[in-house]
Amino acid sequence: MKVLLLGSGGREHALAWKIAASPLVERFWCAPGNAGIAQEAECVPLDLTDHAAVIRFAKENAVDFVVVGPDNPLVAGMVDDLEAAGIKAFGPVKAAAQLEGSKGFTKDLCREFGIPTAAYERFTDAAAAKRYIAEKGAPIVVKADGLALGKGVVVAQTLDEANAAIDMMFGGGFGSAGSEVVVEEFLTGEEVSFFALCDGENALPLGSAQDHKRAFDGDEGPNTGGMGAYGPVPVFTEALAKSAMDDFVLPTLRAMKQRGAPFKGILYLGLMLTPQGPKLIEYNVRFGDPECQVLMLRLKSDLLPALIAARDGGLKTMNLRWSDEPALTVVMATRGYPGEYRKGSVIRGLDAANGDGVMVFHAGTAIRDGAVVANGGRVLNVSATGKTIAEARDRAYAAVAKIDWPEGFCRNDIGWRALQS
Structure with missing residues (x-):
């Protein structure tokens, strides 16, 4: 097979390392890639916002399968455009990628389909958001609705911090991503990432990891895109893994199918293990970064057939082998x-x-x-x-x-x- 991977981060290097090891791969490109990925694939300087250029490259090189790594191209409809051009691609279509592209969309979905999550409200007006914050008190969480490079969440310990976050987001601090905000209940507990490979109806669990979002030791400093991870997570028991599938992943697949946007790709649950049980903090629609690196090190099976099965609706009979080592x-x-x-x-x-x-x-x-x-x-x-x-x-x-x-x-x-x- 001829395979094209899109992206340039650590997640994509981990994916490139696994995909390159597949005996199915005849030729392998990554766009735009980085210095490490260049050891696994031929890097090509494509602009991922230029979908036509990606499609042109794929057609000229007879690419059989495209793996879309990052969130931005997925939310922008890269998979839709590739598939419309007759090119098979891994990842959710634009309508399904709203699970990450709009926090408000996700919260409304959870409310409608009974998926456990923090209490919340959505706002397009700063004054209304501040009135809600004053009513609920602090600590409280303020989120930009759209994509903000993993930094669009402010956990405000005081009302002043929460109001400042509202002013920053509505003032353009995250561009159009902050034109709407979600204000939600502050949850206490331990945070865990859980991953499942989905084909629109069926899901295959990939296991747990724990990210470290803050910049400095002791979980101090500003939020980042992630400063490290490990997995599997000892506190995430088999019972919690079953709950992740039964109470979150499978209901989400049913909900998205009912909405006319079946979800195919990686569904990443950000869960808070609260005293009342796990609650959803957020969905992502791609492998986590740096959690993907942990998962790929532990995966013993060939990744590529699993990605193809997810795209083709064939996960029901798929199994993956994992190392027992963390x-x-x-x-x-x-x-x-x-x-x-x-x-x-x-x-x-x-x-x-x-x-x-x-x-x-x-x-x-x-x-x-x-x-x-x-x-x-x-x-x-x-x-x-x-x-x-x-x-x-x-x-x-x-x-x-x-x-x-x-x-x-x-x-x-x-x-x-x-x-x-």
């Missing part, structure tokens, strides 16, 4: 992230870091004058497996120590919840 990934980011940061710093020591149960996935890298340089905020995902989470953590941080990149930083406590329990 995996953990540490994100190395450019100093200043998630605020302002400088691109172009040279990264050395990557070859020394790989091996001995360790895989360094590239997120924001490029090749310049023969050297690997930082080309984004989150730059490397230093990932490892081990017999225990502690062993995976120790391997990952030993590899981090071998990477010579003074302009980078990472959290030093990835996996802390699992290790203290």
Whole structure:
């Protein structure tokens, strides 16, 4: 098969690494890719907002299957356009991708179909939102309705913080993503990510992981796109995994089918394990980043047939094999992230870091004058497996120590919840 992967992040490097290992693959491209992905696929400089250019490339190269990695192209209807052009693609169509593209859409779906989630209201007017916040009190959560690079959520501890978030979002802080906001109940508990591969009717569980959203140790600092992850999550029992499928994934598939937009692709549940049971924080419609890196390290089966089965409606008879060993990934980011940061710093020591149960996935890298340089905020995902989470953590941080990149930083406590329990 000839396969095209779309994206350029750490998630896409992990997917490229697994897809490239498939015996089904005859030729493999990634657009636009990064320095690490270039070791697995031919990188092509396509603009993913230009759907016509992607379709033209796919047709000219007789691509058999396209895997869409990031959220933005999915929400923008990339799969719809590829399929309309006769090109098979993995991922939800635009109408189904609203589960991530609009938080208000998701909350209304949960309310209509009885899917457990936090109490909420939707607002297009700042004054009305502030009145609701004053009535409910703090802490409270303010969310931009649309996509905001994983940063469109403010967990406000005070009324002043909540009102400031409202002013920021309606003031254009997240562009059009903040033209509507969702204000919702603050939930307490432990947060877990759960993933399922879906074909419109059937779903195959892929397991759990736990992301670390805050920039600094001890869950301090601003929210980021994710500073590390591990999985599976010890507190996420078999009973909770069954609840994730029975109370969230399968009802969502039934709801989307009823709405005329069957969901095919990856359904990612952000769950809060509250004292009253799990509640949905959000849906994503693609693999998590950095959770994907953890899942791909643990997956023993060929990924590509499973992705094809999801697109073709054939998951009912599909099974996947998983390693019993946990995996953990540490994100190395450019100093200043998630605020302002400088691109172009040279990264050395990557070859020394790989091996001995360790895989360094590239997120924001490029090749310049023969050297690997930082080309984004989150730059490397230093990932490892081990017999225990502690062993995976120790391997990952030993590899981090071998990477010579003074302009980078990472959290030093990835996996802390699992290790203290």
